[in-house]
Amino acid sequence: MRRKTLLFLFISCLACHAWADAIDSLILAFDNKPSVETANRFLDILHRGGLADEPVTFTATTHPDTLRMQMWYWTTEYYHAIQQYERAAAYGLKALPLCHAGGDRTTEGNLLSVLSICYVRQGDFKNAARYAKQCNEIDMQMGDPDCISSSLNTLAGIYMSNHQPEEAEKYILRALEYAGKAGNPARLAVINGMASEV
Secondary structure, eight states, X not given: OOSOXXXXXXHHHHHHHTHHHHHHHHHHHHHHSOOHHXXXXXXXXXXXXXXXXXXXXXXXXXXXXXXXXXXXXXXXXHHHHTTOHHHHHHHHHXXXXXXXXXXXXXXXXXXXHHHHHHHHHTTOHHHHHHHHHXXXXXXXXXXXXXXXXXXXXXXXXXXXXXXXXXXXXXXXXXHHHHHHHHTOHHHXXXXXXXXXXX
């Protein structure tokens, strides 16, 4: 699940099944007293609603830091999906040091990407660029040209939103280069769209 965007189906399911209150209650319960049971109930709802692609289940042997990191990561994804960007960012910042300490580079990259988008939505372009650059650093280290092109495209979008087309141009040209290496026509189409805007 890389760079999740708002899921209409997920939000529709929340409305139809009145899950929003249950989710908020589970998040609050976990914050007050972290437990495997609460985390599993929360993630089961996200999976049934379509936000989590695959079921995630924890056991009594799950390390407490891993449990908190995953719970807060998915809470970030949840609040991002329902457009509560300030809350999403707050949970993302709680999860980030645990991701980094645990060496989970993929989750850390995903989290940094979501954080950057949350800050864009709040009009905080400085922090948006900061987290997008950190995401790109991870992508470069991992060497996946598709992810690299995505994070470079995000950076171009941030600078365009902040009325800095010269900065945006630097990133979008590099994004096009990596998108060509990735061989992903859908990604290339998105990046060409951003390039034409730049």
